[in-house]
Amino acid sequence: MSSPRRPETGESGFTLLECLVAVLVLSLLATGLAKLTVHHDRIVADLESWTDGDPTWYVTQVDDDLARLVGAPATLTADPPPPLSPPPGPGAFAVTVSEVELQLDPPAASARAHLQEL
Amino acid sequence: MSAPRRTASGFTLLELLIGVTVSSIIITLAMLAWKPMSRSTLLLRDRARDTTELRLAVETMLQDLGGADTALPTSDPEELHIVREQAVAELAGAWSGGADEGILYALSDGRLERRDVALGTSLIVASGLETFEVERVAGTETHVTLSVGEGLGERQVELVWPR
Numbered sequence: 001m002s003s004p005r006r007p008e009t010g011e012s013g014f015t016l017l018e019c020l021v022a023v024l025v026l027s028l029l030a031t032g033l034a035k036l037t038v039h040h041d042r043i044v045a046d047l048e049s050w051t052d053g054d055p056t057w058y059v060t061q062v063d064d065d066l067a068r069l070v071g072a073p074a075t076l077t078a079d080p081p082p083p084l085s086p087p088p089g090p091g092a093f094a095v096t097v098s099e100v101e102l103q104l105d106p107p108a109a110s111a112r113a114h115l116q117e118l
Numbered sequence: 119m120s121a122p123r124r125t126a127s128g129f130t131l132l133e134l135l136i137g138v139t140v141s142s143i144i145i146t147l148a149m150l151a152w153k154p155m156s157r158s159t160l161l162l163r164d165r166a167r168d169t170t171e172l173r174l175a176v177e178t179m180l181q182d183l184g185g186a187d188t189a190l191p192t193s194d195p196e197e198l199h200i201v202r203e204q205a206v207a208e209l210a211g212a213w214s215g216g217a218d219e220g221i222l223y224a225l226s227d228g229r230l231e232r233r234d235v236a237l238g239t240s241l242i243v244a245s246g247l248e249t250f251e252v253e254r255v256a257g258t259e260t261h262v263t264l265s266v267g268e269g270l271g272e273r274q275v276e277l278v279w280p281r
Contacts, residue, residue, distance in 0.1 A: 029144075037151050044158045047165070056276040059183050069205050073177070073184040081280055 093117055161271060168246060168266035168273060175230050175244035175264055176275060182221050182232075189260050189279045191252035198223040198252045198262055212236035225250035230264075248272070 014022075057076035062068055099112040129137070179198075183189060185206035192199050200221045202210065207218035212234070219235040223243075230244045249265045258280070265274040 026144075033148060033151055037155065040155050040158070044162070047162060056278060058278045058280060059180065061184060061186075065205075068185050068203070069209060071181070071185065071206075073180040074186075076176075076180070076277070080278070 165267065165271050165273070168271065171244040171246045172264060172266045172273060172275060175247065175250075176277065178232060178243040179223065179262070179277070183279065186279075187218075188281070189262075191254055191260065192222070194224070195252055196225045196250050198250075198260075207236065210237070223250070249274075 055078070057078065058080050059074045060077050060081050061074050062072045064072070094116045096114040096116070097111050098114060101110045103109070179200075182200050182202075185202050186200045187203045188199075188201045190199050191197065200223070201207075202212060202218045202220065204213060204218070207213040212218050214236065222231075222233045222235055224231050224233070225247055228245055228247050229242050230247050230250055231240060232243050233240045247264060247266055248268065249263060251261075251263045253261045253263075255261050260279040260281075262277040262279070263274065264277075265272060267273050
């Protein structure tokens with residue numbers, strides 16, 4: 001049985017099938033390359049945005065004394081921690097003014113008071 | 119008597135030249151696309167390494183700051199001195215003479231060294247750091263700035279110890 005042969009029409013060149021296969025293979029290659037490039041660019045852009053900026057982090061210790069004692073690391077927060085409450089002042093006193101003295105010339109004032117811690 | 123007729127088969131020179139030209143164009147295009155990809159891959163590799171180093175430095179400092187009483191710069195602005203709370207120092211065996219000599223972080227040749235003065239140990243916690251600056255701001259905050267990489271690949275982090 002003889003193998004299929006091109007019809008001998010006297011014309012040379014590629015057949016339609018050969019052209020189609022070549023175009024298909026080239027299209028597949030180009031598509032693969034384009035997809036690879038686009039995907040890679042997207043990954044790079046994502047990473048760029050992730051690493052952009054110079055962040056400032058606030059170091060916060062854990063509240064639990066025991067946890068801190070056994071080595072709990074400090075944590076980072078993006079927001080500044082609330083300001084520390086002011087140190088406790090002296091206790092409250094009951095003030096009793098017993099005597100007030102005022103003077104006009106020269107102007108002066110004085111008072112005698114009794115303080116009693118509550 | 120006529121000469122035997124020769125049937126020519128194969129490609130002509132023109133076809134071969136066109137084929138070679140088209141192939142060259144395709145290869146050139148592929149290489150042009152490949153070049154920036156390989157460059158950015160190298161950049162990403164460097165960034166990944168730098169970020170890992172930065173993370174190691176920050177994590178190690180956070181571990182020490184977790185039980186710290188003070189964190190202050192020394193006379194060298196590239197040194198951080200962390201003093202532990204008494205209970206933490208006692209547990210670590212670093213409390214002697216009524217005080218903790220503390221831990222020193224210092225940058226030398228791009229390597230961040232953690233030196234436990236009280237325990238006499240030393241450790242390189244990260245390498246490839248560009249800067250390590252410690253500054254006391256307004257007497258209430260200690261700012262530690264670490265950076266890695268150069269140019270487009272630079273990454274900087276600032277830690278604030280608000281005590």
